[in-house]
Amino acid sequence: xxxxxxVMQKDEPNTLRFVALSSADNARISENxxxxxxxxxxxxxxxxRELGEGIAPEITxxxxxxxxxxxxAAFK
Amino acid sequence: MIMNATIAEYSDLLEALLPAYxxxxxxxxxxxxxxxxxxxxDVFLQGDALxxxxxxxxxxxxxxxxxxxxxxxxxxxxxxxxxxxxxDGVADLSPRPxxxxxxxxxxxxxxxxxxxxxxxxxxxxxxxxxxGLMEPGRRDARWMMRASSHGAAVACTAAxxxxxxxxxxxxxxxxxxxxxxxxxxxxxxxxxxxLQASVVFIIxxxxxxxxxxxxxxxxxGKPPVRPPIVVNISLGITAGPRDGTSLIERMHDVxxxxxxxxxxxxxxxxxxxxxxxxxxxxVLKAGAxxxxxxxxxxxxxxxxxxxxxxxxxxxxxGAPAIRLRLTLPGAASAPARSIETAFDxxxxxxxxxxxxxxxxxxxxxxxxxxxxxRGDRLRQCLTMIVPPTASDKPGPVLSPPGTxxxxxxxxxxxxxxxxxxxxxxxxxxxxxxxxxxxxDPTYVERDAHGHWxxxxxADPSAIRRNGTANAYAWGERQLRVxxxxxxxxxxxxxxxxxxxxxxxxxxxxxxxxxxxxxGDRCVALPGVPAPGLRGRATQIVSxxxxxxxxxxxxxxxxxxxxxxxxxxxxxxxxxxxxxxxPAGVPFVDIPMPWDR
Numbered sequence: 001x002x003x004x005x006x007v008m009q010k011d012e013p014n015t016l017r018f019v020a021l022s023s024a025d026n027a028r029i030s031e032n033x034x035x036x037x038x039x040x041x042x043x044x045x046x047x048x049r050e051l052g053e054g055i056a057p058e059i060t061x062x063x064x065x066x067x068x069x070x071x072x073a074a075f076k
Numbered sequence: 077m078i079m080n081a082t083i084a085e086y087s088d089l090l091e092a093l094l095p096a097y098x099x100x101x102x103x104x105x106x107x108x109x110x111x112x113x114x115x116x117x118d119v120f121l122q123g124d125a126l127x128x129x130x131x132x133x134x135x136x137x138x139x140x141x142x143x144x145x146x147x148x149x150x151x152x153x154x155x156x157x158x159x160x161x162x163x164d165g166v167a168d169l170s171p172r173p174x175x176x177x178x179x180x181x182x183x184x185x186x187x188x189x190x191x192x193x194x195x196x197x198x199x200x201x202x203x204x205x206x207x208g209l210m211e212p213g214r215r216d217a218r219w220m221m222r223a224s225s226h227g228a229a230v231a232c233t234a235a236x237x238x239x240x241x242x243x244x245x246x247x248x249x250x251x252x253x254x255x256x257x258x259x260x261x262x263x264x265x266x267x268x269x270x271l272q273a274s275v276v277f278i279i280x281x282x283x284x285x286x287x288x289x290x291x292x293x294x295x296x297g298k299p300p301v302r303p304p305i306v307v308n309i310s311l312g313i314t315a316g317p318r319d320g321t322s323l324i325e326r327m328h329d330v331x332x333x334x335x336x337x338x339x340x341x342x343x344x345x346x347x348x349x350x351x352x353x354x355x356x357x358x359v360l361k362a363g364a365x366x367x368x369x370x371x372x373x374x375x376x377x378x379x380x381x382x383x384x385x386x387x388x389x390x391x392x393x394g395a396p397a398i399r400l401r402l403t404l405p406g407a408a409s410a411p412a413r414s415i416e417t418a419f420d421x422x423x424x425x426x427x428x429x430x431x432x433x434x435x436x437x438x439x440x441x442x443x444x445x446x447x448x449x450r451g452d453r454l455r456q457c458l459t460m461i462v463p464p465t466a467s468d469k470p471g472p473v474l475s476p477p478g479t480x481x482x483x484x485x486x487x488x489x490x491x492x493x494x495x496x497x498x499x500x501x502x503x504x505x506x507x508x509x510x511x512x513x514x515x516d517p518t519y520v521e522r523d524a525h526g527h528w529x530x531x532x533x534a535d536p537s538a539i540r541r542n543g544t545a546n547a548y549a550w551g552e553r554q555l556r557v558x559x560x561x562x563x564x565x566x567x568x569x570x571x572x573x574x575x576x577x578x579x580x581x582x583x584x585x586x587x588x589x590x591x592x593x594x595g596d597r598c599v600a601l602p603g604v605p606a607p608g609l610r611g612r613a614t615q616i617v618s619x620x621x622x623x624x625x626x627x628x629x630x631x632x633x634x635x636x637x638x639x640x641x642x643x644x645x646x647x648x649x650x651x652x653x654x655x656x657x658p659a660g661v662p663f664v665d666i667p668m669p670w671d672r
Contacts, residue, residue, distance in 0.1 A: 016404070016415040016440070021429040029427035030085060032323070035444035035459035036265050036383055036497075037089050038429070044439035044463065044473060060091050064083060066176035067273055071079045073174055074280035075336065 078327045079272055085323070086269035093257060093266060094177060114168055114207060115192075119184035120158040120285045121248055124150035126292050127303075130246040132340075132635035133158070133285065134235040134628060135278040135307040137271060139259045140225035141251045142609050143186055144200040147236030147669065148249055153197070155186040156235070158248040159281040163270065164216055164255035166208040174280070176273070178255075179207070183248075200610045216256055222504070224615035226310070227253060229606035234308045234625035235632070236607060238669050246636045248285060250278050254311075260505045262498045263383060264313040268323055271309070271548075275327060278307060279336065286338050304340030304635040308628040310621040312349045312546030314356045315385045315497035317448070317457070318584075325551035332553040341635065341642050345628045347620035348556045348589040349546040349581035351498070353521065353528055355513040358538045360386075360482075362399075362490040367538035369483040370494060371515030374405075376477040378465045380509035383497035384482075388456040388489035397421045397445055398458045399488035402432065404440070405478025416485065422447035422454055438473045439463075456489060465510075479515055493543070514539055528578035531586030545581040545589065546620075553644055555631075558588035559595025559623040560663060562604065575663075580620050590644060591651040591662035593626035595619050605670055614670065630664050 029038050121127075142148070143157045150156050165179030172180055181189075189203045204210045204220045211217035219225060231251055237244030252274040258267055282305050290300040316322050320329065328344040335342045362368050374382055388398055397419040404413040419428050425447050432441040442461045447454040465477040484492055499509040519539040522528055532542045549556045558580035576588045577595050596602050596618055603618035634640055634650060641647045651662035 015435045016413060017433045018415050018418055019431045019433055025429055026427050031425045033085055037086060039442055039461045040089055040265055063176040064087060066174050067083055069174040070280055071276050074276045
């Protein structure tokens, strides 16, 4: 068995690398987009948040339609 | 356009967060709350709640707003809350088609709920139970069981009047109750969409209310009015462009500049924030003769991600990308824990995403270089996001706690603003985030007399206090509210600024907001009294969150008068000319119904 201190040292980050993502990944963020929103929607492996399980597209569309109806009512 | 851009940008994240509680809306209020649910009515205000001659609508966007509170009720028992959107309320079986989630209640519906008891009016608590807002078995329906809430203090301070006070008739309230989960995440990831939707809701309902008020006036033979609105937002974050270009700031400015034709002037009142002394802001300059390096301290036991933004000046397209050297904690014993960024020079608006990986392929940080269009030029922002430093579950990658060194390298834009995003925990919410902060050994927190420092000196260190105002509040027309101590010596030698609070966020020029109101009783007694959630309960609330609704209340009274102030400068002038103010200081002190 290895000493505990060695186990801890192995777990510490050592050599670092700067890895640029592809232009397809970069396109996830729009011109006025939020880096934080992109991070939450595309979290690092192993740190996924407990987001929702997904919802039927028609409900999503219904909500977006409602927001647009509210906007129209406000600024018509 | 701005609202559509907000929907496009944030609705995916909203959809990812919504389903968890949306499933609960399968159960109607009658099943969830034990009551008979809501009887639909489209009328906003009835009886004594309808304005007589003067009117200025007050709007509040906050958390847990007690719409059945007696201070929000007219003398004849009708609700003065014209409409409230409970964004995490249990949805009705037949929701209004423009309510995307949650529940809207109009004044007449609140009246019907109040009258729905068995031979006696329902109490506030019975009303909340009847529509599923007080349910011990549901995690998202326990707030109303408490004695106090932020929304109770803010809404009642902004628009609360004793029922027999006729002044209250001039100020109907339109409110939005934000979801618990949106407040729990103080970095405000999805807040832009919720705030924008709230503002749109307020404008929409204010226009309908204006039509209802004018129909009532026509019956009484009075000419129509265009009601002005004062919108209170006692919420904020710390990081952002801070140049008035965020979607939130742009929407506020556009509405204030061109309110709908059937409304009067619309003013947005925002708290300036309480983070002046929290070391969230700095300026770095690349080169040997200026501070080009700063520490970023990530505390242990932080269960949420931390974010830091570095903003360059506005530069021509093709200017070099921001260049950083990042060094992880403990680098003295392991020099390899340092790395330099290598982004391409941005030639147009867009983003470049990169990861910092260790030798085990763990992503220790996400770096995003964005270039935002500013006319024909670009403003770069390099965002650094790191994972939590602690987790309740085994497995996830954690960030090493301690001080990360950030060095702005020559060859890129300089100077650059550094801003740490808010990541703390609001009172009453479960433990989650812990606020990170910047570390500069040369920074001095207090002056020679032991006082907290005010505005930056002429030759500041890297850490700054100027520019610590709420990052939602850098628009051209918004009103930023700082805080002062209600009681205290004026310190003639130092000037009246001694009475300003030590914590309120400062504008770029070092001012404590555009104007101030009481955020504390005195230096030794933090906070001011404000109503609690039910009955005659009182709570003590401190900071610019509670100063802002005092300004909202004061401003609404002026907006209902014959010569309402239309611009920020007119409002500041009115505050400076108020009774008892020292010359040139925009202090506002107003009596509250609960003052003794």
